[in-house]
Each structure stands twice: as C-alpha cells, then as structure tokens.
Amino acid sequence: MEQKSASMQIIDQTQYAIIHFxxxxxxxxxxxLKKELQDNVLLANKHCIINTTHVKNVDSTGFGMMVNLAKKVALQQKKVxxxxxxxxxxxxxxxSQCxxxxxxxxxxxxxxxxxxQTYQAELSLDEY
Structure with missing residues (x-):
C-alpha cells in the first residue's frame, strides 16, 4: 500500500515564484506546507504560479490552502x-467558482x- 505524503518545492524566479505541489x-x-507558505519570504511581492501537475488528490483542507495562497498573492496586487x-x-x-x-x-x-499580460477575471476577490 502506498504511503501518502505531500510536498512542495518553491522555485524563485526574478519576477515570480513557482510552487510545485x-x-x-x-x-x-x-x-x-501551510506553515512554510506563511513563513516564506520568497512569496512576498512576487507573481505566483501554483503547479498542481503532480498532485494525486486534494481534500477541502488542501483546496483551502491553495485558494488562500492565491488570495494572499492577489491581495498584494500580484498576479497568480x-x-x-x-x-x-x-x-x-x-x-467553487475559483x-x-x-x-x-x-x-x-x-x-x-x-x-x-493583463488578466481580467470574471469575478473580483471582493465579489467572490
């Protein structure tokens, strides 16, 4: 039986960070992972790419973690x-209309x- 685990790698680029889950x-x-995301200074004032390509499953906790990260980046007026x-x-x-x-x-x-590029979402964070 496979041992379940979760990991994350943050790759720092000049203009953005890529987070591989x-x-x-x-x-x-x-x-x-949640604590590391909260403490990570690389994510301050950078655009962000959240990569879920190698994620095998997500529950509500994992989904919330990703959405909260995206909101945090967007509230800094950065793109995600x-x-x-x-x-x-x-x-x-x-x-969830995310x-x-x-x-x-x-x-x-x-x-x-x-x-x-300029991205115009259908819903703003305030509307969501």
Missing amino acids: TGYLEYGLIES AIIIVDDFIQKLFTI DKVFPIVTSEEEAIAILQ
Whole structure:
C-alpha cells in the first residue's frame, strides 16, 4: 500500500515564484506546507504560479490552502496562475467558482504568459 505524503518545492524566479505541489494535499499531511507558505519570504511581492501537475488528490483542507495562497498573492496586487491537469481538481475549482477569480491553465508556458499580460477575471476577490 502506498504511503501518502505531500510536498512542495518553491522555485524563485526574478519576477515570480513557482510552487510545485506533489502528492496528497489532504488533512494531516499539509500542516508543514501551510506553515512554510506563511513563513516564506520568497512569496512576498512576487507573481505566483501554483503547479498542481503532480498532485494525486486534494481534500477541502488542501483546496483551502491553495485558494488562500492565491488570495494572499492577489491581495498584494500580484498576479497568480494555477496549473491544473487533473479533472477532479479542475472540477473543485469550477464548482467553487475559483476558476472565475484565478486563471486556470494546463502548462507552465501558459501560466507565464498569463503573468505577462493583463488578466481580467470574471469575478473580483471582493465579489467572490
């Protein structure tokens, strides 16, 4: 039986940071990730790409962690793009209408392009 775990790697670029999540973003597995995100100075005043390509499952706790991170970046007047290739994770963002607040893309190239252009969301953070 596979041992469930969650991990995160933050890659610091000049204008943005890429956060690669891996594994199971579930209750009991992500507490250290949440703390690391709160304490990480690399994320201050930078655009952000959240990459979920290697995420195997997300529960409400993991989903909340990603949404809170995206909100934190947006409240700093910085752009965020979220890479999602998994149908289940895509449905979570659609059902919650997060896809109307944050751009959802399927590749890092698309995410970088979003950060380099003006993006107009269907819903603002205030409306959400």
